[in-house]
Structure formats: C-alpha cells, structure tokens
Amino acid sequence: MSEVLNCDAGGCGHVEHVGTITPEHVGAACPKCGANLLTQKDWEAWRPIQALLNMARSQAQGSTDDRAEVRVSLHGDRTSIEITNRKPD
Numbered sequence: 001m002s003e004v005l006n007c008d009a010g011g012c013g014h015v016e017h018v019g020t021i022t023p024e025h026v027g028a029a030c031p032k033c034g035a036n037l038l039t040q041k042d043w044e045a046w047r048p049i050q051a052l053l054n055m056a057r058s059q060a061q062g063s064t065d066d067r068a069e070v071r072v073s074l075h076g077d078r079t080s081i082e083i084t085n086r087k088p089d
Contacts, residue, residue, distance in 0.1 A: 003050075008075065009035035021046060046074050 003021045007014040007030040014032040018025065025038045049072055071082040 005037040006073075007033060007035055007037055009033050021050065042074055042076075045079070049074065049079065 003018055005016040005018060005021065005025060005028070007016075009030065012030060012033045012035065014030050014037075016028075016030075016037055021038065021043075023043060026040050026043045028037045029035070030037050053070065053072065069084045071084075073080045073082075
C-alpha cells in the first residue's frame with residue numbers, strides 16, 4: 001500500500017510519498033513551498049476512508065481475482081475515487 005500527500009498550494013504540485021497517512025502528518029510543512037500538507041479537517045475526513053480501504057484490502061488478501069488499483073483523493077469537501085483494473089502479474 002502506498003499513500004501520498006499532495007500540496008494544495010497554487011503552483012506547487014509537490015507529492016510526498018508516505019507508507020500510511022497518520023496523525024503525525026497533520027500540520028507537516030511542504031518541503032517545496034512551506035504550505036500545510038495535511039490539515040486537521042482533511043485528516044478527520046480521511047480516517048473513515050482509510051479504514052474502509054484497509055478493511056477491503058484485508059478481505060482481498062489471498063484472492064486470485066484480477067486486481068485493481070484504487071486511488072482515493074480528498075481535497076477540501078470533495079472526495080474522488082478512481083479504480084483501474086489490472087490483470088494479475
């Protein structure tokens with residue numbers, strides 16, 4: 001699993017790859033522009049989504065079905081989900 005923090009500051013575009021987004025990331029400064037990478041509000045909105053993803057991931061372990069890449073983005077009051085089906089390796 002890979003999670004990322006994207007800087008929302010206009011024109012920055014920095015992407016911070018993290019193993020898992022945690023409460024310690026709240027208030028972290030973007031190394032490129034200094035803006036806040038994760039607000040408390042965004043963290044509180046992300047937690048239930050993260051829990052659902054973790055539950056789905058644990059149930060899918062050991063499955064021989066085709067795999068999918070799931071991208072969940074949270075920006076302000078908008079959440080988007082993108083699912084890309086992949087064939088097994």
